[in-house]
Amino acid sequence: MRIVTWNINSVRLRLPLVLRLLQEMQPDVLCLQETKALVDVFPTGPLAEAGWSHQLVAGMKGYNGVAILSRLPIEETVSREFCGRTDARHVAARIDGGPEVHNFYVPAGGDVPDPAVNDKFAHKLDFLAEMTQWLGTERSPDHPMILVGDLNIAPLETDVWSHKQLLNVVSHTPVEVEALDKVQASAGWIDAVRKIVPPEERLYSWWSYRAKDWSAADKGRRLDHVWVTPPLDGGIRHAEVIRDARGWEKASDHAPVVVDLDL
Template identity: 65%
Template sequence: MRICTWNINSVRLRLPLVLKLLDEYRPDVLCLQETKVVDDSFPTAEFRDRGYVHIQIHGMKSYNGVAIISRLPLEGGDVKHWCEKQDCRHVLATLPGGIEVHNLYVPAGGDVPDPAVNDKFAHKLRFLDEMRDWFPANRSKDKPMVLVGDLNIAPLEHDVWSHKQLLDVVSHTPVEVEKLTALQDSLSWVDAVRRFVPANQKLYTWWSYRAADWEASDRGRRLDHIWVTPPLAGSLTGYQVLREARGWEPKPSDHVPVMVDLAV
């Protein structure tokens, strides 16, 4: 089973890139974030034409939105709201074998890493705290689960281009890393990609639009993640981070697809 996550930054605007991914890499399950479209306008026909007939969507106009698109049957589709907001950041469903998939889009948090003056950053921290508490209260680490998405935090030193220079930049601040680690520890989640790429090696999934030449400057961050619970850790057989997709035309996303393969 191949599971892929991608912050697509508008599924309708970048539909040709999504279809290219499906045609060339054939993931069994594709989880998208920032779909930026209401459910009734989601381009389901194009996915179904390619055999991805099982779709769970949770969208809103021009903002946020998540979707699970699958060639495999999906059961128990549901959505979860956080921080008393109806902002379409979490959709979940169950795959064959009882594997539950959670697709999440964590708030970015704005630019100022101070919750006292930045409501967006305060929202992000509260969002992480709620997830940390909800998962162990409602799920067991013995349940086979996959958590994917744009978590908007690069937790490790080599998940960013410069650890020292980004310590006070939102997405790599100590408080964010602490809260993401607490979430990971809450169910003993395993960082699937870092099972294959040692923590002392640089690894990015996002490059800013602000860079004149993103590839030459290579100032990336690893914001997109795939985690699995312990029952699935031994089933991981491979990964891919499609760095080349940052240059796909037309109009690439600033994020790239991340995939893992599971022998299940």
């Protein structure tokens, strides 16, 4: 099974890129975040015509939004709202004959890493705490599950271009990394990408639009993740970030992340 996660930053604007990715990478499951589309305007038809007729979508106008596209039939298991907000940041589905897939879009957290003065950062920490509690009580590490998405945290020193310079920058602060570690421990999640790409190796999935030449500057962060529970650990066969997609015309600022699993 090949699963891809991608923060697309507007699925309607970048539908040609989604179709290109589906054609070139031939995934079995594609999880999108930041689709920025209500369900009734999501490009269901073109994606179905391309071979991905099984779709689970949660959306809102102009912000957030997540979707699971699959070649195989899927059954929705839960699309949970967190922190008392209806903001389309999670969907989950069981793949026919396969694992349950959770697709998350964790809040970015604003610019100031202080929950006392930044409500967005406080919301991010609350969201992660609720994720930890919910996954730890409602999901078992004994069950085959995959968790993917833009988790908006780069946990390792090699997940950012400069650990020292980003220690006080939202997405790499110690308090966020600690919160993400607790989410990961909640159901024994294993970082599938780092099972293949050694933790000592630098790896990014996001590069800011602000850089004049994003590739040359290479000031990236690994914000997009694929985790699996222990029953799937032995089946991890391949993982990579499709860096070239960041350079496609009208690209998202995120690159797709691909993991191949032997189920």
